[in-house]
Amino acid sequence: MRIELEKRAKISTLFSILSPFIAFLLMIIFGGIMFALLGKNPVTALYSFFVEPLSEVWSLHELAIKAAPLILIAVGLSVCFRSNNWNIGAEGQFIMGAIAGSILPVVFYDWQSPLVLPLMMLMGMLGGALFAAIPAFLKAHMNTNEILTSLMLVYVAQLFLDWLVRGPWRNPGGMNFPETRTFAADAILPEMIASGRTHWGFAFAIIAAILVWFMMRYTLKGFEISVLGQSERAGRFAGFSSRRMIWFSMLLSGALAGLAGISEVSGAIQQLRPVISPGYGFTAIIVAFLGRLNPLGIIAAGLVLALTYLGGEAAQLSLGVSDKVTRVFQGLLLFFVLSCDTLIHYRIRLVWYRFTASDLDGSR
């Protein structure tokens, strides 16, 4: 027996919808086998991994908190990736947004007014966008590779934050520990609902996703993004400027990453510390692709990835398995998503030597 991949004449709509679900199913099956091999009951294990975090209100809030920055960043990245601009530096833009947004509550901590919060959010977006402007400028005008420049700038941002919280912005009342003063009440993003900790960052994420979805689907800009992404030459013939697109997509994704940064700091951490992100900017790349670069898909993908984090904790507690299980699940998910995507472009044929190929025509 032999397995053949046959290219489809047209991409399969059925499988482009089904493939993430098949991937999820395969992940569950293989995850279950893994738990069984570890000597745990697969059903209880999978229950505590995927259902328990969804069974309590507080935990749903935590899910939203964890998913918010992932969604917000990934939505911006989807525009970049669709237009063939590979912004890998969202982590840096996230941090610079957080820093720029924190200028008011840290440096001008005396100034308290209802204006503080909106200004912080705007400055956060500005900070992220300006930081993304560096690789945008380098690519648009000097033709450098934006993957490298944006990635390297992540370290610049991380070290800049590190320097700030140890040096000029260090909390004078904080026993020399590397952190800024905690934000005053006016500078804290309020909780959305009384039942838990979810702050407005989650709303920003959903609104951003819907707006970008609308833009991609119904506006000329969205068309421009797709055309330039698929074929720069074709785009040029249509009168679109790929240089302007570099600026547009990088600034937009930078601004959204910056907004994610300041929302996270203002809503969840409430001060700056040497490390404010456990790698949201990089995980968001996975989220963007898991959501097939579609903003609405990204909402779902962000929630699923956030669930794997929470589920990992729940499984650690109820089963005593290692935290590495979370990583394995994320790896399995990504692996199966990518491999199931093959089904969109190819059909699988099992070829039996005993028969001629024509006997088994069609799909399987």
Added chain:
Amino acid sequence: MKKLLLALASTAAVIGFASAAAAQEKAKVCFVYVGSKTDGGWTQAHDIGRLELEKALGDKIETQFLESVPEGPDAERAIERLARSGCGLIYTTSFGFMDATIKIAQKFPDVKFEHATGYKTAPNVATYNSRFYEGRYIQGVIAAKMSEKGVAGYIASFPIPEVVMGINSFVIGARSVNPDFKIKVVWANTWFDPGKEADAAKALVDQGVDILTQHTDTTAPMQVAAERGIKAFGQASDMIAAGPKTQLTAIVDTWGAYYIKRTQAFLDGKWETTSSWDGLKDGILTMAPYTNMPDDVKKLAEETEAKIKSGELKPFTGPLKKQDGSEWLAAGASSDDGTLLGMNFYVEGVDDQLPK
């Protein structure tokens, strides 16, 4: 579909209740770890403490832990999860968990919390710490005896008081033997990163140090020292396995004694908020066997250890000068704990600029 979900949910609830009922017989004591419990250093030392606690009080309690919990909002969620899952006493074992611990403690006034190495307490939050610097003083004494060049390398994590205190104590110990002793410091800016720690170790050896010590958590520096044929000190756990011919001694965190004492108090209903800062004499800190050194050095080390335990020797005792040459402590004067806990300056003999 809805019915199916309902059925699932109710089954789940039943399972949940059943396990909760089984757990009620024993008190739950929980731990939050910043690293992996097999890191060979800081977290492993806490996990050994947890196992000792289980051994000592296993008939009355059960323990649970969450490992590799990042500091920040994730820590808050992890601690809340433990508090909600029925833990009565929760140990949060990294400095960076401080604010998260305080926040969750306000939400769960009936749960007791113990936070390692922090400075914020609450009616249900105690802090505990260990006088690691006492061990570092002994290391300094040994280093000055063993080093031919009179220069030691120090791989430091973050310039927080805890670490600066350790560097100073090491230098003071070394200078009590050799007044010209110097140390070079490399800031790895991490607690746990074998690659970075090894690079720092190599850089220091290349700069000519012949003794290495570290305030980071992995055994990588010990391995570099072994490769380069110099001596080194272990940190947090006994690292002799990584350098059988290299390790002189190690500061071993032995939290078990503290965990047993405090958990017992919790079980007896006598738990109170404290800020505990114990040292060698309390058994929260022990020195790994003195190895790979001549007998006279070993004897001196043991004497120094005994003096610190008896209280005869306090590492931070004058005459001491700050790095810039200005007077810090007059002869015979000892530093108070407050100054130590907020320490942000070097003493004489440190060949480094403290990152500001």
